[in-house]
Amino acid sequence: MVKVNRPHIGIFGKMNVGKSSLINALTGQEVSVVAAHPGTTTDPVKKIIEILGIGPVTLVDTAGIDDSSALGAQRVRRTNEALDQVDLAILVFADDFNSYDQSLMETCVALRVPYFLVHNKSDLHKLNVEIKGADVVDFSCKDPRLPRLLDMIKKHLPKSSYSADVLLDDYVQSGDEVVLVIPIDASAPEGRLILPQVQTIRNLLDIGAVAVCLKDGELREYLQTHTPKLVITDSQAFGYVSSVVPPNIPLTSFSILFSRLKGDFGAYLKGTRTIDKLQDGDKVLILESCSHSVNKCDDIGRTKIPNWLQKYTGKKLQFTVVANLDSLPDDAETYKLAIQCGGCMVTRTQIMRRLNILKEKGVSLSNYGLAIAYCNGIFDRVTEIFRKQDQ
Template identity: 30%
Template structure:
């Protein structure tokens, strides 16, 4: 999985944000025009920033655009800042009112994001106004600044050096499977049901396969041939049990079995009790949350006290057409309906999360593995939920809980976590 630093270019309308985007990318990535509001929506491009690595660079709409549409654009910019690593704030020294910049700097500081200031110089006399601007915005003294022209090619390299010198990337290599040991087998149980795409593995499976191979482990995969029977709660055929037994006896030393969440209760039955077991969803949420699996475990406790009228949000970050046995829209809601018949279940789909004001109304959030969003976006969701006091858990943990506390305890064991 490629981790990218997310750098956001922000500022008022017509401060030269799109010109700066084009300067850094060395191409006409964004449309530029002297008329206000040219950037109608956030645009993103990927670049290799030498000295930093892979970067996602964002051009944004002006934060001071008026009207209902302007308010929507501003909200999108603020949401993006919550998920970002570095903000480049462009300031036009020629303007008279700096209230929008002052408010934005306060917001960025409250989000604890790194901020660099760029004075976009349109005329040499603009530099004379900077001292007065910094008196007007006291918070500017806490941040490094550069004076340059966003349309001057000769200023590109000084800008790159300014960013490299003053930005400290928070991205650090981290293990996808921290308990992996070389020369052990890591069998996968992959059901490949009706939603599984042909010709490829889904992302959690493919990235884990690559990670284990790269780090010296052995991988084997097994597809149960009884998915329909399992979902209809029929007995697993004896022939399938024999097949599973043959598969697992093929390995002398198993490091851990990783399975799809929807077959975790089956895996628990066919895998010897002394063999470690977890799910792809749990692996991904631990990785994407930078090791905050314990917080998702803690959210499971809320299931014990759900009552009539409580609201549960099922949050799935990827977009795909839903089929009959979809985990998020069918399997998890079915379990909730059976155990908590008077609880209200709602859904949130896609890369953008619900409004903060709406999230606070939920009593529990059940989140997918988060494999189709970047870790910054997931971190922003977690911060919002923590700030609102809304407990949250994960698909893999929930479906393990469905199988009983012993199963939940088992899938947590590889991570060194107790049930509590």
């Protein structure tokens, strides 16, 4: 099993029902502002906790949004956006369950967000309404009994949001040797490995395989005396690495491995071939799911991939970048192709929600690693070990 994600759990409900207090009870810390007067939490506050049996999760505190002022309308929009980005919603209410709480439940159903209800402040009043079709936990932040709440989180949080059964498990066996090519150049983060590399090493250790880590410059010499089961490289070194690894040794990349876990791999395999059909003036959407300050992704998505695509196709293409989880363009259906990044900063749920919208609009899908492989003419080679299972 691989921990692919830190699932996001959002706390929603009217002002003053005890959302921030609930987060404090869960974390045992004063992380969110708790105030006796309504409307203090205006921006989502995030806090990470470790839940036994799940691992780390991110709790997202949200504003109470039952007033009708302009600011309130803005808050409604923000809360709905926040709801669309969580793996589980905890809907908190206190003394009265009203139409607003009902509408939160309906939004969860519409957006297919798993949820359960917390009747808070049960020290002050008993639950006196019957809520059909939902689990309700009685709770009091003044006397927090966490086990029932944690059990309910475990019951409703989809397993796929925090673990995946397959990274290399279906291909690599105990005792196999796998070479990981990790270029240490200007675009590598200083003094550390990136998450996909770390998780791949952990997965190989779990399998009982031997992980050999080396830089691209050391690969040629190493392969003179070794025949590994598989070589996994950073996509940016594809050109060089594919020329050095003999054809009898399978080759793939970290980003392709993770696109199986964090994206829609079947759609990517099909959609990437759209690159061959691109014409002058066609629009390509780059989905860069992390902040602008992460220069590495910035550079790949905004400069390198556009250059590679134009060079490979020989066409003049139009590129639009959507960063973070910002909204898709209004005219999304006019794009021929959308290329999603590896998504190491976001959850699978967040990526899939976006991809599904584009899929419905008929936009072909690809991801950074697969598009780069395609432009390097090695797409078939680097997807071969997965194609039988996933297509």
